Amino acid sequence: MSRDPDYYQTVSLKLSEVLNDIGVNERMILKRRRSVLLKESMLTSTQRLLGENTSCFHFGSQSEGSTTTGLHSDHDILYCSSKFNVILDWSEWQPGRYNLLMIQDETTSPGYCLLQQLRDDEPLPIPTALFDHGPSRYLTVSRGKVLVKNTAYRDIANEGDVINGPATSWQGGPGFADEDRVPAYHCKSWPVDAQPWLVRQGIGRWPTEDMKRYCETTGCLVVPVSSKNGQNEELEWRISTSQAERCLVFNLNITQLRCYILMKMILKTFINPQCDGVLSSFMCKTVLFHCIQNTHSNNWQQSNLLACLMCCLTVLQNFVRQENCSHFIIPKNNLMSGRISPLNKLRIHEKLQNILQSKGRVLLEIPTDDLGTRLQMKINMGETIQYNATPGQIYAEISSLLLYNITNGISNKHKRLLKSMPDRNEMVYERLSDFTLTLTRMYRAMGFNSLEKSALKLLAPLLxxxxxxxxxxxxxxxxxxxxxxxxxxxSVGLNSDVASGRLKLASALYCVGDMERAEFVLRNTEEKYDLNTVEPVCGCYDYPVYYPRQGFMHKCNTGNDEVIKHITAFCVRFLRCEICCVPKELQYEMFRSTQTNRLERDEIKDCWMDWAVVDSLPYLYFLQYKTYRALQRVADQQCALANLVTTIETEQNLGHRETALILLGQCMEQENQHIDALRCYLKSRNICTRNNAANVHICRLLYVLFNMQIPALN
Structure with missing residues (x-):
């Protein structure tokens, strides 16, 4: 292979084709970015609706678009409260806020700082005498100053979360990325240690002056983590330029992004498994930034991808040899300081040397996304090798997972907002009215066609x-x-998705006795619900497995988030104060938990268990059954019942199958098929033993069967 005089160019072009095939191209990268930025906007908007003046940022490979399906990249979510005002100079002090003065001296590590709490009524330090009785959970006295601890938030986590340094880590289910949730404070000023970067210029004339000016406006963030070798383990805060770095990544060309992704694949395959994971993807990104700055821009072309990769790996090898990887924006911060043991240093150097000497042959051994197999086929080495998916199938799979993540995010935000509802019914009305009014104001205040507007348009209909x-x-x-x-x-909520808004209307019409209009809405819903395309979405809890429909994948691949209202069906949620809009068969769900069961519930994740919640498709058929029964349309009634049975048996993505079985059981009772009804309740209980209304129905039905002297199940 290497005897070809145009070897590097040939391999580069083939490698570029492979990366394009697995979704590393401009179109899919932009899709990934839009998906994550929409979730970021929805999360921030939800925080604002709940009265928490917090900005949320999704950082990492998912938001950058610098990942593939096989890399399984996680992402960081930074929660930045505007209550805190981090300042570099006393002139930036603001009354009525938690003002924190950033301190950097001979005791703080480069790229790190201390935060001194100031008074909120005048620009003066808080007297240390206030803490003579002892330090608080958040503050302590050191060197005559009241300083903020970086450990204050580490014991705040939900059940199932893991505390990992400053982050609360959540492991995503199938189709969902793992998340690290990190508290952060924003500083409007550009950090002092990063001032030289604004005027530094390399061969590549990158970043441009416009990019630097924008980066400067983002200021910086401080996150609660100390350096490896710092003297102030509980007091140091890391200075983060993540917003500026996002700007830099968003301005990379496709060859630069592909180079970055290849570096991460090499780390995952050849280096980190044998070297204790000491090299990070952030180091790869930093290496890439340095290489782009110090090489001519015309080098970064598809036909030169392999040479660019070798350049980056050479720089990485030099950094490891020197044990010094300078932060791109804050160069005094050595990212490798204290991280690499002598043994791992030797191992990494040997691994990188072998990779460089192979001139790219080791890429054939990368299993991630079948990269090696695909490259081998492209350059016609060896026999024909089969791999799992075509480029079109991969694009469709990526697109469907991205859109599914957005819709799951919408459902989660809706659940979170409903959880905040007060107990009294009239107060629920006031709070929901406030939410919708606030959303309208936020929408009108945003720019034309902004991403934030798209996020609000996705949230508003469900509310x-x-x-x-x-x-x-x-x-x-x-x-x-x-x-x-x-x-x-x-009417405003009808187009949240294919079904849930319409079903809430149909449910209310049924309960008020307007069967003709209820039947019309249900028929319209059934017409819109394409069984080959529409995907059920439930944010109440994670599905064990995700099986996307081919029609859904196709629609996702050809459109963006605007297709949500045509190809998804959220679960239907009723609060207790909506009980008069709920048929009596579904009302049992609002009282599914005994006192003992409540003690075992997760207050946050299981809040929906005090509501009536059901998947759209089974609820559609259940309402049709009840409506046609009331209208005495027996044939249509039996057809609806058959559809309900088929849905429960064949639909793989139901989030509330146990509830659908309970509704079916009650239909069976109304058909005088009591034994079949009991089977439904028992199946429901097998899915979910506790917090299940099936327990009530089983007891009730056994009593009925006993009095009717009908033999129960064997």
Missing amino acids: SSSLGSVIASHNIYTTHSISPEALSWF
Whole structure:
């Protein structure tokens, strides 16, 4: 292979083709970025609605688009509260806020700082005498100053989360990336240690002056973690320029991004498994930045990819040899300081040397995304080798997972907002009204076609449907009618997705006795619900497995988030104050938990267990069964019942199968098929033993069977 005089160019072009085939191309990278930035905007908007003036940032490979399916990259979510004002100079002090003065002296490590708490009524230090009784959880006195501890948030975590330094780590289920949630404070000023970077210029004339000016406006973040060799383990805070780095990555060309991804694959395959994972993807990114700055820009072309990769690996090898990888923006911060043992240093050097000497042959051994196999086929080495997926299939799979993650995020945010509802019904109405009004104000304040507007348009319809249902429930209770106000909010929420908004309207119409209009809405919903395309989405808890439909994958591949309302179906949620909009068969779900069960529930993740929640498709058929029964349309009624049975048996992605089985059981009771009903309840209980209304139905039905003297199941 290497005897070809144009060897490097040939391999580079073939390698570029392979990376394009596995989704490392401009289109898919932009899709990845938009997906994560939408989630970032939705999370920030949700925080604001809940009264938490917090900005949320998704950093890492997912938001950069610098990943592949096989790399299984996680991402960091930084929660940045605006209550805190980190300042470099006393002139930046603001009244009424938690002002924190950034201190860097001979005791702080490069790229790290201490945070001194100041008074909020005047620009003066807090007197140390206030802490004579002893240090608090958040603050301590050191060197005559009141300093903020970096350990304050480490014991705040949800059940199932893992504390990992400053981060609360959450392991994602199938199709979901792992998350590290990190608290952070924002500083509007550009850090002192990074000032030289603004004027530094390399051969590549990169970053441009415009990029540097933008980066300077982002200021910096401080996160609660100390350096490896610092003298102040509980007091040092790391200065992060993640926002500036995101800008730099967003301005990389496709060859530079492919080079970065190849470096991460090499680390994952050849180096970190044998070297205790001491090299990070952030080091790879830093190496790439240094190489781009110090090489001519015309070098970074597809036909030169292999040479660019070899250049980056050579620089990485030199950094390891010197045990010094200078942070690109804050060069005094050595990313390798104290990380590499002598043994690992030797191992890494040998590994990199072998990779460099192979002139790219080792790439054939990379299993991630079948990269090696695909490259071997491209350059016609050896026999024909089969691999799992075509480029089109890979694009569709990536697109569907991205869109599914967005829709799951919408469902999660809706659940979180509903969880914040007060106990009193009239206060729920006020809070939901406030939410919708605030969303409208936020929407109008944003720029034309902004990403933030798209995020709000995804969140608003579900809240509108909830508000319409709350109003309608009160209407039905007091006047046995549905007011124009409720119908108006239902109308706004119809296009949240294919089904859930329409089903909430149909449910209210059924409960008020308007069967003709309920039947019309249900028929319209069934027409829109393409069984080959529409994917159920439930953010109540993680699915054990995810099986996307081919039609769903195709639609995701050809469109962006605007297709959500045409190809997804959220689960239908009813709060207790919506009980008059809920058929009696579903009302049991609101009272599924005994006192003992409640003690075993997770307060945050299991909040939906006090509501009635059901997947859209089984609820559609259940409502049709009930509506056609009321209209005495027996054939249609039996068809709906058959569809409900088929859905429960064949739909793999139901989030609330146990609830669907309970609804089916009650239909069977109404068909006088009591033994079949009991089987449904037992199947439901097998899925979920506790916090399941099936327990009530089993006891109730056994009592009925006993009195009817009908033999129970064997």
